[in-house]
Amino acid sequence: MNVETGMLKPGEARHPAESTQEIIAQDNVKAPEWAASEHYEYLGSEDISKDRYIDPEFAKGEFEKMWTRTWQMACREDHIPETGDYYVYDIGQYSFIVTRCEDGEIRAHFNACLHRGTKLKPSGTAGFANDLKCPFHGWTWNLDGSMKELPEKWDFAHTEKRNMCLPEARVERLGGFVWVNMDPDAPSLEDYFGPEAMAHFNAWKLENRYIYLHVQKSYPANWKLTMEAFMEAYHVGDTHPQVQPANGDVNSQYDVYGDHVNRFISTLGVVSPKLRDKYSEADIIENFTLGDSSSLGGTKPEFKEGDRARQIMADMFRQMFETATNTDLSHVSDTELLDTYSYTFFPNLFLFPGISLPMIYRFRPDPKDHRRTVYEVMFMRPKPKDGSYVETAEVQILEDHQSFAEAEGMDPGFGKILDQDTDNLYAQQEGLEASAKEGLTLADYQEIRIRHFENTIDKYMAMEPKRPNMKALQRT
Structure with missing residues (x-):
């Protein structure tokens, strides 16, 4: 006053x-x-x-500038409790296969084949898979995103020296949640939320x-x-x-x-x-x-x-x-x-x-x-x-x-x-x-x-x- x-x-x-x-x-x-x-x-x-609520150009800008930089809750760890379990998280045009790998780590692979772009898993789905296989031509990746099989490999000699691992978003875990971020330069989840909010979050034991x-x-x-x-x-x-x-x-x-x-x-x-x-x-x-x-x-x-x-x-x-x-x-x-x-x-x-x-x-x-x-x-x-x-x-x-x-x-x-x-x-x-x-x-x-x-x-x-x-x- x-x-x-x-x-x-x-x-x-x-x-x-x-x-x-x-x-x-x-x-x-x-x-x-x-x-x-x-x-x-x-x-x-x-x-x-x-x-910001009525202009489609504003929405386009959000997808180009904001959604690609922020931490988002993709799923709960309980959605993917066992090796091979996966959960598809979609945000706008972007899609991720969040999966638990053989080493217990959780990865979020961009949900697109590196051949001709077909989605590896349908949007809105969850389930179990031994690997990540494209339904179109059968290109297949291991759960950790490394290349497993390239059908008719003789015709793709030009890819031998390329990195053919699936691109992946950053992943962090907090409170039983799996968080993803498309920006490799983004701050950690802890820095993103800040110390006071993190203290609140940790007190809840949501895991x-x-x-x-x-x-x-x-x-x-x-x-x-x-x-x-x-x-x-x-x-x-x-x-x-x-x-x-x-x-x-x-x-x-x-x-x-x-x-x-x-x-x-x-x-x-x-x-x-x-x-x-x-x-x-x-x-x-x-x-x-x-x-x-x-x-x-x-x-x-x-x-x-x-x-x-x-x-x-x-x-x-x-x-x-x-x-x-x-x-x-x-x-x-x-x-x-x-x-x-x-x-x-x-x-x-x-x-x-x-x-x-x-x-x-x-x-x-x-x-x-x-x-x-x-x-x-x-x-x-x-x-x-x-x-x-x-x-x-x-x-x-x-x-x-x-x-x-x-x-x-x-x-x-x-x-x-x-x-x-x-x-x-x-x-x-x-x-x-x-x-x-x-x-x-x-x-x-x-x-x-x-x-x-x-x-x-x-x-x-x-x-x-x-x-x-x-x-x-x-x-x-």
Whole structure:
């Protein structure tokens, strides 16, 4: 605040209700350091140009300048547990065969034959193979990318002195995820995310979870618009009114870390500050236990005058999850059990590391239509402590007209919330193209994740194009 004028500086304004950290501080089981922290940065108040969402040339530039330089989550290690297992990851026109080799290493080969370019494995597939063989003429590579067989080799004497290994992207592992990057000069994954975000990530132990539900749907909206629909809680009142009686929406917390990571924390078990005069602590319990927004499957805890609804919910969630997973959660904080922690890992991954609803969101642009996005939701559970095998879920692909609630295994109430989020996208994409206004006006605090995300896009778009270079990407 400016002491002389008493006026707030840009970015200083907050909802006058208690802050997220003040809510969390009242919990019985205290928050870990990564949760009990704030890291907001004011990044300006200028409008964001709408061209980035509607101009096909902008999308082309993203593929030439940004997607070829960034670390992307291709799959989980659990997708390829054994030697010969592979998983095809596509991003735009680029495609990779992520495979586990004989030495246990994981490699990501460009999914194209060095003969006449045929894809070695179909897009969107996973499976097992002893080698990587082209279906067209039978050129074959070992799992590590070295040449295994060239049919009619006598006719290709001119390739004898060439490096015929498959080009490959860089690969790193973190938290049970396999990350790929097409740029041999890119920073390490640790440097890319930065020390503070890496400390958060390492605290979650996501390598101890597995994907039990995986749902995919395509949307007629730009990939950035689709991502940004999930970057703030400002929309909850009008888009998800059913959850407001038990959700701290407009006093959610927003943080940014370097160029490539941001987050929000949205508290549950508290009423929206906008509805304090309409709902009591007892009403919060009712919201959790009744109707489509219920998180407790019809179970209703006892509520006494003077009780704090948030604490009742935390204690009940702890008991439910301990029973369901046969795990001692006494050391887990109340905020990890209750609240929504949403992290964006640039460019296209959301991680929700909480206990109650640990999720992964991934967003990928359609290379043939800048107005379409492939959106994936993956739900995680703890792996059995006895080390017994659990199967990673195969993806369920929904049609445009289908609701998320139709996915087998999806909680209907949460499916409805996802539908509400994505239903806005139809009107937003069309509205931007129809608008006479040249940009989007963002809140300084509540929409800082969007500004942070778009600022990073702009940094990459200011670079020269960097297309994959075969020689730089081949093993020697």
